[in-house]
Amino acid sequence: MKTLITLLSLLASAALLHAQADPTSRSWNQPVEPYRIVGNLYYVGASDITSYLITTPEGHILLDGGFVETAPIIEASIKKLGFKLEDVKILLSSHAHFDHVGGLAELKRVTGAKFAAMDRDAPLLARGGKGDFLFGDKDPFPPIQADRILHDGDTVTLGGTTLTAHLTPGHTMGNTTWTMKAKEGDRTYDVVFAASTTVLPGVRLTNNPKYPEIAEDYAKTFRVLKSLPCDVFLGSHASFFDGLGKADRLRKGAKENPFVDPQGYKDYVARGERKYLEQVRAERAKP
Numbered sequence: 001m002k003t004l005i006t007l008l009s010l011l012a013s014a015a016l017l018h019a020q021a022d023p024t025s026r027s028w029n030q031p032v033e034p035y036r037i038v039g040n041l042y043y044v045g046a047s048d049i050t051s052y053l054i055t056t057p058e059g060h061i062l063l064d065g066g067f068v069e070t071a072p073i074i075e076a077s078i079k080k081l082g083f084k085l086e087d088v089k090i091l092l093s094s095h096a097h098f099d100h101v102g103g104l105a106e107l108k109r110v111t112g113a114k115f116a117a118m119d120r121d122a123p124l125l126a127r128g129g130k131g132d133f134l135f136g137d138k139d140p141f142p143p144i145q146a147d148r149i150l151h152d153g154d155t156v157t158l159g160g161t162t163l164t165a166h167l168t169p170g171h172t173m174g175n176t177t178w179t180m181k182a183k184e185g186d187r188t189y190d191v192v193f194a195a196s197t198t199v200l201p202g203v204r205l206t207n208n209p210k211y212p213e214i215a216e217d218y219a220k221t222f223r224v225l226k227s228l229p230c231d232v233f234l235g236s237h238a239s240f241f242d243g244l245g246k247a248d249r250l251r252k253g254a255k256e257n258p259f260v261d262p263q264g265y266k267d268y269v270a271r272g273e274r275k276y277l278e279q280v281r282a283e284r285a286k287p
Contacts, residue, residue: 039182056159071103121174197272
């Protein structure tokens with residue numbers, strides 16, 4: 001057992017050093033003050049790598065775990081807000097990349113929560129990122145086995161709050177956009193945690209033998225995203241929705257909640273679709 005624990009610690013340390021060696025990763029992973037976004041929804045992530053806590057009377061839901069090195073930031077933020085780690089009952093993910101799920105295994109260990117994941121990402125999560133269609137074995141993370149396998153349209157409910165999983169593939173095969181309703185006063189807000197629409201460098205959208213249906217999957221994603229009602233626009237990177245700027249305005253006492261941004265959501269989806277279509281046209285134009 002002691003040998004196994006030592007081995008796991010070494011593996012976690014290797015992943016941590018990998019993230020720390022990358023200046024971009026370090027800039028994404030700076031600690032920030034946690035805060036309430038709206039209703040029972042809180043931000044507990046880092047400067048750009050997001051993590052969300054949804055609180056309920058029967059325990060809490062945590063969406064995304066950041067890098068391996070983000071887990072302590074998330075844990076500290078949950079405690080700073082006055083909540084207990086052991087009250088986190090469910091862990092969720094947006095997509096199986098090391099900067100969003102690297103900390104989930106540790107968070108699962110310290111909370112004892114059950115982990116639910118989209119069916120098309122679950123095998124990659126269980127392999128710790130190895131065999132990714134783009135990265136191969138280059139960007140591993142501590143593996144995490146799903147306690148529940150989700151499918152497009154499935155829901156996760158705890159303490160009167162329900163989140164719905166929408167399969168929005170392309171960025172990863174199981175890329176998941178989550179939606180929920182948040183109540184504040186006499187208003188109910190449609191919240192969208194928009195999954196990434198980014199086409200990463202090196203990804204081909206046409207003639208891609210490792211992911212033949214990727215172009216069609218992206219097209220599906222944009223159809224789904226455009227169909228979702230959105231008041232509160234969030235995502236897996238704070239830069240997608242100007243998270244730092246909105247948080248600053250919120251702390252300074254903005255009269256209107258800056259996270260209520262339906263137009264920002266529409267603009268985000270439109271930008272992503274435009275870039276996707278431009279790349280498809282450029283690839284098809286080449287012999």
